[in-house]
Amino acid sequence: MRLLDVTTALALEGSRPADTWIARAWRGNQLVVDEPLEIIDWSAQDSAGDNTKIAQQLTLTIADPAGRLGAWKYDDPLSVAGTEVQLIYKVGGAGAVNFGWFRVTGNEPEEVVDSRALDEYGYIEPDGDLPPHMRRVYVTPSRVRLTLLDRTINPDLNKLEQPESPRAGATIISEWRRLTGEHFPTVVDDGVVDRAVSTKLVYEKERLEAGQDLLGRISAGYRMGGDGECHIYPLDTDPVLRIEPGNAMVSVGRKQLLSGLYNRWVVEGKDQGDGLPIRAAANLTVGPLAYGGAHGKAPFFYQSEMIGTIADAAAYAEELRDKFLRTLALELSVSMTPHPGLQGGDRVEIGCPIAVGHVVYFTGTITGISRSGDVLPRETSLTVSCSYLDILTGLSRTPWAKHLTDERPELTWDRMPATWGTLPDVTWTELP
Template sequence: MRLIDQNTLDALDGSRLADTLTVWAWRGSNLVLPDPLQVKSWSFEEEAGDNVKIGQRATFVVADPNGTLGAWKFDDPLGVGGTKLQIIYNVGGAGAVNYAWLRITGNTPTEYRESRVIDEYGYIEPDGSLPMHKRRVWITRAAVALTAVDLTDYVDRDRFEAPQSPGSGATVISEFKRLTANYFPTVVDAGVTDIGVSRQLVYERERLESCQDLLSRISARYRMGGDGEAHIYSTRGSASWRVEPGNGLVNVGRGQGIDGLYNRWVVEGKEGVTGNPITSAVQLSIGALKYGGDHGRAPYFYKSEMITTPTQAVNYAATLRDEFLGNLAVELTVETTPRPERQAGDKIEVGCPVAAGHVAYLPGIITSISRSGDPIPRETTMKVRCSYSDVVTALTRTQWAEHLTSEMPELTWDLMPGSWGQLPERIWTDL
């Protein structure tokens, strides 16, 4: 999450004045305009994941009363040749959150001109139709649409001109810092464990993808902070925030899709000596996705000449099955009151109202966040990925709580993580 002081955090949970944005334009260490941009509307998108390179993207429409902000040259104040935007989110009645530093990637002006006649003593319009002492003046009014992305864009564009390898004593974190040092400082968040990197590793062309690959070795990712710094954070850990009815939650949605729901994994190879084909398979034999059950038959095929024995084939098929089961998830669409401190990659708990008035608490990770305003911020919309097994466990808790409440109304069940262990022993036996 972004840095935020306690007073401002408290204000986010209560009634307050309208929030606002302050957007400054910089080139290098100098302001290119003396005043903040007059933002008419804006939107932010944040993403997190193993294959996400540019995590933050934004669009702005800014007022241009004098018609001077629509860029002609790359080094104009809002040109794409290196201007950066400093975004500050002001929480109404409290403090501010340093939200992001972005570089401008697009400038699209919309201009229109209107004229009017003014009095000017002694003026005669040359070859004109206006009477003496009258002048026609033209006024340009404009707005400029800007697109911008976070500072990892610099790293993504700075591709290697020749292959590189780590130096002696290099580690994952030291290499990440070295490869990105020209563009931003790096902060290592709590919970990240560093390891060494072999000097035999070769970076071929893509600098930012190399940084991703390095961090995957320590179960970590990167994201940009509110002061233009990169944060290396762990993909493991516990939830840092709970959103629930009465505590910031506006709405929770969800959906299902059949794509990718396999129930049999078939691995094909080639016998090392004879060259004869090898085929082995494993399948799901129980559960809702049981092979040949109500879900039907949905095999996944993998072929590699590196598979040279039946044992290798069946072992790899089992690995594919286990990876599939481990990655099964339910994606929630969570709408909350404006929460500028939240970032994609944060681990949270979502209190989902379910049947009989109970609330199921689902741990998950924010995979994307959408924010917008015109210019006052509206709700924050998040995509939250929850492990399928966690969802099933939480729903089982609510079903038992509903049963127990009807059977033993003197009992109450908060359904919070940890309360499951308080259930009577006979219920554990029933499960």
Template sequence: MRPIDEESRIALDGSRPADTLIVWAWRDGSLVVPEPLQVIDAGWDEDAGDSVKIGQNISLTVADPDGSLGAWRLDDPLGVAGTLLQVIYKIGGARALNAAWFRITDNTPDELVDWRVINEYGYEEPDGDLEPHTRRVPVITSVVKIDAVDLTIGPDRDKLENPESPGAGATIISEFKRLTHDYFPTVVDPGVTDRTVSRQLVFDRERLEAGQDLLGRISARYRMGGDGECRVYPLGGDSVWRVEPGYGLVSVKRRQSLDGLYNRWVVEGKESENGQPVRAAVSIETGPLRFGGPHGRAQSFYSSEMIETYSQAVAYATRLRDEFLSSLAVVLTVETVPRPDLQAGDRIEVGAPVVAGYVAYLPGEITSIRRSFTTVPGSTVLTVSCSYADVVNALNRTDWAQHLTGNKPALTWDRMPSTWGSAPAITWDNLP
């Protein structure tokens, strides 16, 4: 989560003017445009997780009244040969916070050309339709579409020319820093536990991917901060925000898909001594995905020459099944009020109204954030991955609301507001 001052945090929870972006263009430590870019609209995306490429990207449409920002040369002010964008998020009615730094990857001008006649003494166009001492000149105005990605593009493009291995005494964090230090400083957030790394590891070609894999060994990820620093943060942790009806929530949507819902894992190998095939299968035996139940039969196959015995095949099939069950998730699309302090990778609680008549609080991880400054100024759409087990537990809550649907949990005074004071025991049967 991005750091934010108390005044701005309070403003985020109330009504306020529209938020805006302030964008400065830099190259080699100096401003290349003397004023902030005139942003007409913007889309800003953040992604985190194992199934997507981690990072941020931004698309801007900027006004270009004099036609000077549409790049011809690579080193023009908004050219792709090293121009950086500093993005500052201005909270309506409050302060601003540093959001991120990006490198321009695409510049696409949309120009409007108007021809005007100007006086120019001594100029005469033979056989032209203009009077002597006048000349027709183009006047160009445009808007420029700019695409940019965060500073991780540096180590991502900078490939390792030769295989590399960690040095003596290296740790996960020190190796991550070594691989990326030419592009940004690294800050380690609380909760990350470093450890030594084997010198037998070999990094080949992909610099940033090697760093990401290293952090995965200590249950950590990276993400870029607002001052151009890379922050290494731990997976999991506590929720940083609860969004619910009346407190920031606009809508919650969800979707189910049959794809990838296996219920049997078949592992195949080969005995090392005689080459005889080895095969074992492990199934889901209970619940809605049970093998042979209404869900049917859906096998996933895995084969490896490393599997040499039946017990190894069983163990690996069991591991695949358990990893699948632990990764089952309900993915929510959550539209909220603008929250520039949230980052992909944060954990939040989503209060989703359900038809049973109550709000189910679903803990989950933000895997992506989509911010728009076009049709709805400052609208924010979060993709939140919630553990399937957590969702089921939240939907199975027992409280007063479920009494209305006919499910009567035990009712005691300690479930009632403390302002009611003490009273004798009460049951459903003696309610009025």
């Protein structure tokens, strides 16, 4: 979550005067446009390609009455050759939030050529249709559409020119800093636990992808902060904000998708002795997704020559099934009042009204944020991924704790493995 002072955080919880933007254009350490850019309309998205990568994208339409900001040359003020826009979000009646630094990746002017006749004593337009003492002047008032990405675009462009490996004594965080330090400073948030990395690891071409893979090994992600710094943050944290009816929430919805709902995992390999094909499978046998039930048959296939025995294949099929059940999630779509502090990857608590007249609270991870507006910011829309297990527990109010002590629990909907740990408590409140 972006840093907020106390006054600003309190202002975001209630009604306030209109919020506004301040946008300044820089190249290197120099302002390239003296005055703040005049924003006509805008949109911003945080999107999570996966749990460890948060990309921030912007589209700005800015006024250009003099027709000077639409780029022709690569050294023009708002060209794509290194220009960055610094965005500051001013909360009405309170303070300001440093929203971030974004590199211009597209400059598209929308120019309207117009002309007007001006008085100019002594001038006669040759072969023109104007009377004496009048001159025709052409003007090109315009607006410019800018597309921008956060600073992680820079190490993504800067590919590795040859394979590299970690140095002796390197850790995951030190390797991240070595790979990306030319492009931004890195801040390690509380809760991230570093560890050593093998010198036998080989990075090929993708600098940013190599760093992302490293962070995944310590259950950490990365995202850009408000001052152009990169934050390494733990994926599993306490909620940073409660969003509920009467407190910032405008609406909440949910969505189910058929895609990816498997109920059989088939693992194939080659026998390490005779080289013949081997295969093993693990099924869901009970519940709404049971293999061959109402959901039908939806197998997932995995093949690797590293699988050399039937036992290996069976064990990995069960591992894939375990992972599916642990990570099965439901997406909530939340509309709320404008909030510049929230970022993709933040954990939030969502209060969902349900049919019986109560609010049940689910903790989830923000996987997408959409913001937009004209001159003024409008609503903030969130996509929040919540554990399906938490959803079931909250709706039923009957946690299945008795099954957690079974000696050989099956991975079904009414019997869950002990490795899932203790079920979360669910808080219920009456709606007013």
